[in-house]
Amino acid sequence: xxxxxxxxxxxxxxxxxAVGVLVVTAGVLAALIAAALTTLSAGASxxxxxxPDPGPITKYGLPVVRVLAESGAVVCIGSLLLAAFGIPAKxxxxxxxxxxxxxxxxxxxxxxxxxxxxxxxxxxxxDATGRPVSDVLSAEVLFGxxxxxxxxxxxxxxxxxxxxxxxxxxxxxxxxxxVVTFGLGLAGLFPVIATGHSASGGAHDIATNSLLFHxxxxxxxxxxxxxxxAHAARGGAHLPLVARRFSLVAxxxxxxxxxSGVINSLVRVSPEQLFTSTYGVxxxxxxxxxxxxxxxxxxxxxxxxxxxxxxxGRSALLRLGAGEVLVMFATIGIAVxxxxxxxxxxxxxxxxxxxxxxxxxxxxxxxxLRLLFxxxxxxxxxxxxxxxxxxxxxxxxxxxxxxxAWPVGRTIAWLCGCATILVATSSGIGKYAPAVFSVHMGQxxxxxxxxxxxxxxAGPTSLALRVFKPxxxxxxxxxxxxxxxxxxxxxxxxxxxxxxxxxLFVGSFYALYFTGLFDVALTEHWAHLAMNAHFLLVGxxxxxxVIGIDPAPRPLPSLGKVGLxxxxxxxxxxxxxxxxxxxxxxxxxxxxxxxxxxxxxxxxDQRLGGxxxxxxxxxxxxxxxxxxxxxxxxADSRAARRIDRKADADGDADLAAYNxxxxxxxxxxxxxxx
Numbered sequence: 267x268x269x270x271x272x273x274x275x276x277x278x279x280x281x282x283x284a285v286g287v288l289v290v291t292a293g294v295l296a297a298l299i300a301a302a303l304t305t306l307s308a309g310a311s312x313x314x315x316x317x318p319d320p321g322p323i324t325k326y327g328l329p330v331v332r333v334l335a336e337s338g339a340v341v342c343i344g345s346l347l348l349a350a351f352g353i354p355a356k357x358x359x360x361x362x363x364x365x366x367x368x369x370x371x372x373x374x375x376x377x378x379x380x381x382x383x384x385x386x387x388x389x390x391x392x393d394a395t396g397r398p399v400s401d402v403l404s405a406e407v408l409f410g411x412x413x414x415x416x417x418x419x420x421x422x423x424x425x426x427x428x429x430x431x432x433x434x435x436x437x438x439x440x441x442x443x444x445v446v447t448f449g450l451g452l453a454g455l456f457p458v459i460a461t462g463h464s465a466s467g468g469a470h471d472i473a474t475n476s477l478l479f480h481x482x483x484x485x486x487x488x489x490x491x492x493x494x495x496a497h498a499a500r501g502g503a504h505l506p507l508v509a510r511r512f513s514l515v516a517x518x519x520x521x522x523x524x525x526s527g528v529i530n531s532l533v534r535v536s537p538e539q540l541f542t543s544t545y546g547v548x549x550x551x552x553x554x555x556x557x558x559x560x561x562x563x564x565x566x567x568x569x570x571x572x573x574x575x576x577x578x579g580r581s582a583l584l585r586l587g588a589g590e591v592l593v594m595f596a597t598i599g600i601a602v603x604x605x606x607x608x609x610x611x612x613x614x615x616x617x618x619x620x621x622x623x624x625x626x627x628x629x630x631x632x633x634x635l636r637l638l639f640x641x642x643x644x645x646x647x648x649x650x651x652x653x654x655x656x657x658x659x660x661x662x663x664x665x666x667x668x669x670x671a672w673p674v675g676r677t678i679a680w681l682c683g684c685a686t687i688l689v690a691t692s693s694g695i696g697k698y699a700p701a702v703f704s705v706h707m708g709q710x711x712x713x714x715x716x717x718x719x720x721x722x723x724a725g726p727t728s729l730a731l732r733v734f735k736p737x738x739x740x741x742x743x744x745x746x747x748x749x750x751x752x753x754x755x756x757x758x759x760x761x762x763x764x765x766x767x768x769x770l771f772v773g774s775f776y777a778l779y780f781t782g783l784f785d786v787a788l789t790e791h792w793a794h795l796a797m798n799a800h801f802l803l804v805g806x807x808x809x810x811x812v813i814g815i816d817p818a819p820r821p822l823p824s825l826g827k828v829g830l831x832x833x834x835x836x837x838x839x840x841x842x843x844x845x846x847x848x849x850x851x852x853x854x855x856x857x858x859x860x861x862x863x864x865x866x867x868x869x870x871d872q873r874l875g876g877x878x879x880x881x882x883x884x885x886x887x888x889x890x891x892x893x894x895x896x897x898x899x900x901a902d903s904r905a906a907r908r909i910d911r912k913a914d915a916d917g918d919a920d921l922a923a924y925n926x927x928x929x930x931x932x933x934x935x936x937x938x939x940x
Contacts, residue, residue, distance in 0.1 A: 285499045288588055289492060292595035293337040299599030300329035303548065304606050318396040327399065328389040329602045335382025335424075336598060338375045339455065342431060344489020345372035346448040347515075348497060352490075352508045354742025355441035359751075364502040368493060369444060373435030376428050376451070383425035390418045420457035427454030442755060455481060460792045471625035473533045474791050475645035479526035484601075487519035488594045495587040498580055504742060509583065520560035527553060529645070548604045555597040559590060620860050624700045625791070631864035632705060637694035646795055647691035655684040658726065661733045670732065676724045676815065683720030686712055691798065700794060701860055703853065703868070707845075707875035711882040713798055714771075718805030719889050725815030727753060759819040761807050764830050771808040772837035774800065775879075779845070779852055788856040808834070813893040824894070831890050842880025846873045 304326060319325070349368035355361055361369065391411035392399040402408050412418040427450065434447045459477055494512050498505055531540075531549050540546035621627045626642060658680045665672050690696060690712035698705040727749065734746035752758060760766060778784050778797070787793035811818035812827045822830065851857070851868045858868070865871065 285492075285496050285584075288495075288591060289337070289341065292591050293333060295592060296337065296595040296599035296602070297330040297333040299596055300333050300602040300606075301326045303600065303603035304329050320392055320396050321398045324389060324392045324397070324399045328386070328393050329599075329606060331382055331385045331389055332602050332605075333382075333599060335379055335386055335421075336602070337595070338377070338379030338382055338428070339451075340485050340489040340598075341375035341492055342372045342379055342428070342489070343448070343451045343455075343485050344491070344493040345369065345375060345496070346431075346435075346444065346451055347486060347490050348493035348508070348512075350441065350444045350448045351748070352493070352511050353497065353502065354504055354507070355444075357743070359441050361439060361441060361444060362503070364497060364500065365441070365444070366439070367500060367502075368497065369435050369438055369447075371493070371496060372447075372451075373432050376432035376435060379454075380425050380428035380432055383421050383428055386421040387412060387418050387425070390421060391415060394418070417461040420461045423457040424454050427451075427457075442751065452482065455485065456792060460790065471642075471791055472645060473530055475795075476526040476530040476533070478646065479522045479649075480530060483519035483522040483526070484598075487516055487523070488591075488598070490515055490519075491587055491590060491594065495584060495591065498583050498587075505580065507742065516560075520556075523556055524560065526645075527556065545604065545607045548600055548607060552597055552600045552604060555593060555600065559593055559597070620701070620862065623789070623856070623860055626697075628698065628701055628860075628862060632694065632698045632702060637698065637705070639694060640697060641693040642697040644691040644696055647687055647696075647798060651684040651688040651691075654687075655681055658684075658724070658729065661729050664733050665729070672729065676729075679720045680724030680726065683717045683724065686717040686720060687802070690717065700788075701857070701862065702865065702871060703857065704871045704875040704878060707878050708882075709798075710801055711878060714774075714801035714805040715882060716889075717802060718809045719813070719893075721806060722809045722812075722814035722816070723893055727816040753816075754819060762811050762818050762820050764811065764820070764822060764826065767808045767811065768830060768834060770804045772834050772841075774804055775838070775841045779841075785853050785856065788853045809890070813890055827894060828891075839880055842876045842878075845876025845879060848872065848876075 345368045349361065349365040349372070353362060353365040353368060355365055388399055388402050388408055391402045391408060394415050394417070395402070395411065402411060412422060431447060431451050431454065434443070434450065438444055438447055459474065459481055490512050494508060497508060502508070531553070535543070535546050535549060540550055618627055630636065658677070662672050662677055690709045695705055695709050695712070699709040700706070730749055731746060734744065734749070736746050737744045761770070778787075787797060808830075810816065811820060811822050812830055845852075849869070851872055854868060857865065
C-alpha cells in the first residue's frame with residue numbers, strides 16, 4: 267500500500283471541526299426542510315383524523331425533533347460501522363486509535379439520538395390527540411397516552427436502545443464488543459420501522475419489509491459517509507482501504523434503497539397520483555435525490571479512491587463528501603415530511619378485516635396446489651434465500667476459476683436449503699402461515715428442521731475461508747479474519763455447546779406455544795420475521811455440530827452426535843402429541859378475528875398442526891442418519907488410504923514393528939512356560 271502523507275496536527279483539528287460544523291449545518295438544513303414541507307400536509311392530516319390544530323410548537327416541533335433523533339442515529343450507526351468493519355483493528359483484537367475515536371463519536375451521537383427519541387414521545391402523544399405539547403407533559407397524562415399509542419411506545423423503546431448504546435460506547439475497547447454494539451444500534455431502528463404508514467393498512471407486510479431495507483440502507487449509507495469524512499479529517503490511517511470498503515457498502519445500500527423505495531411507493535401510491543398529490547410529489551423529490559446521489563456519488567468516489575491509492579485525493583474526498591452529506595440530509599428532511607403526510611385517498615381499495623390484520627386477503631381455503639403455487643414473495647426471507655444461493659455460487663465459481671475443486675454435493679445441499687427457505691416463506695405456505703395454524707406449523711418445521719440440515723451439509727464457512735484471501739502479517743485484518751473471529755468467539759462456543767443447543771432447539775417449541783408468547787406475536791408483523799429467524803438460526807446451531815461439514819467450535823464424537831439427535835426426538839414427539847390432545851386453541855382471539863369463512867374448526871386445525879409437528883420429526887432424523895453414515899464411511903476410507911500411503915512410503919514399518927514386538931513377547935514367555 268502506498269505511504270500516506272501525514273497530516274499536521276493543527277490541520278487535523280481544524281478539518282475535524284469543519285466536519286462537525288458540516289454535520290450540524292446539514293442537520294439544521296434537514297430540520298428546516300422538514301418543517302417547511304410539513305406545512306403542505308399538516309392541516310390535511312389533522313382534518314382527516316378529525317383533530318383540532320395542536321398549535322405551531324407541536325406541528326413544527328415534531329419534524330424538527332425527529333430530524334434530531336434520526337441525525338443522531340445516522341452518525342452513531344455510521345461511526346460504529348466504521349470502527350467495526352472499516353478501520354482495521356489490532357491483531358490482539360483491541361481497537362486502534364482511529365477506531366476508538368470513531369466509537370467515542372458514536373457514543374456522543376447515541377446521546378443525541380436518545381435525547382431526540384425521548385422528546386419524540388410527548389410530541390407524538392400531543393400530535394396524535396391534537397393538543398399542544400405542554401398539555402401532555404404531566405406524568406399521568408403522558409403515561410396514559412404512551413400506553414395507548416404504539417408509535418409513542420416505539421420511540422420510548424428506541425430511546426432505551428440509544429441509551430444503552432451510549433453507555434456501552436463509553437467502555438468498549440475491543441473489536442468484538444464494537445461489533446456487538448453496532449448490532450445493538452441496528453436493533454434500535456426496529457421499533458420505529460414497525461409503526462407508521464408502512465405498518466398499517468393493506469399490504470403492510472410488503473410495506474414494512476421494504477421499509478426495513480430502505481431505512482437500514484439509508485442509515486448505513488449516510489452514516490458511513492459522515493464517519494468516512496471524519497476519519498479523513500482526522501488524518502486517519504489506512505484511508506484508501508477504508509474508502510474502498512465504504513464504496514462497496516454504499517453501492518449495496520443504494521441498490522437496496524432504490525428497489526425497496528419503488529416497492530414501498532407502489533404499495534401506498536398509484537402511478538397516476540405521483541404528481542397529483544402532496545405525498546406523491548414528496549416521494550418523487552426523495553427518489554430523484556437518492557438516485558442522483560447513488561449514481562454520481564459512486565462514480566465520483568471511485569475516482570477519488572484511485573487517487574487515494576496514489577497518496578493524494580484526501581481534499582477531493584472531503585469536498586465531494588461535504589456536498590453529498592448536505593444533499594443526503596436534505597433528503598432526510600424530505601423523508602421526515604413524507605412520514606408526516608398521509609397517503610392520498612383512493613390510492614388503494616379499502617382493505618378488509620383479514621387484509622388489515624395480515625396485510626392481504628385470503629378468499630379461498632388452502633389446498634395442495636395453492637400451498638405450492640399461490641405464493642406471495644417475502645421480501646426479507648425470499649431475498650435472503652436468493653442472495654445466499656447467488657453468493658455461494660459465486661464463491662464456487664471463484665474456486666474453480668483458480669483451479670480448486672469443490673464437491674458438487676455440497677453445492678446441491680446449499681441450493682436445496684435455500685430452496686426450502688424460499689418455499690417456506692414465499693410459496694402458498696408462506697402466504698397462508700399467518701392465518702392458518704397448521705400451515706404455520708408446517709412452515710416452522712421446514713425452517714427449523716429441514717432447511718438447516720441442508721445448509722450445514724454445504725460447508726459455507728469452509729467455502730468462505732477458501733475464497734477469502736488471508737491477510738498478511740503486516741496487513742490489516744479482513745473478511746477472512748472477521749469470520750474466524752466469529753466462529754471461535756465465546757458466544758459461538760456457548761451456543762454450540764450440546765446442552766445449550768439441545769435446550770434452544772427443543773425448548774423453543776414449548777416456550778413459544780405453551781406460554782402465551784405466540785398469542786402476542788400473532789398480531790405483529792415484525793414478530794413473524796423474528797420467529798422465522800429464530801427457527802432458522804436455532805436449527806442451524808443444533809445441526810452444525812451433528813452433521814455440519816464446517817468444523818464446530820465444540821466437536822462431538824460419533825456416538826455423541828447420534829445421542830444428541832435421539833435425545834431431541836422424545837421432546838418433539840411429546841410436543842406434537844400435546845398439541846393434538848389440547849382442548850385450548852392457541853391464538854384463538856386472533857384466528858377468530860380474521861373471520862375466515864372457510865376456517866370453522868380451529869381446534870381441528872390445531873390438531874392437524876400437532877400431527878405435522880409429530881410426523882415431520884422423523885424426516886430430518888432419516889436425513890441426519892444417512893448423512894452420518896456417509897460421513898463415517900468416507901472417514902474410514904480416508905483413514906484406510908492414509909494408512910496405505912504411509913505403508914508404501916516406509917515399507918510397512920508399522921506392521922514390521924508390531925510383529926517384532928509380538929516375537930519379543932513370545933521369546934520372553936517361552937522360558938516361563940518351560
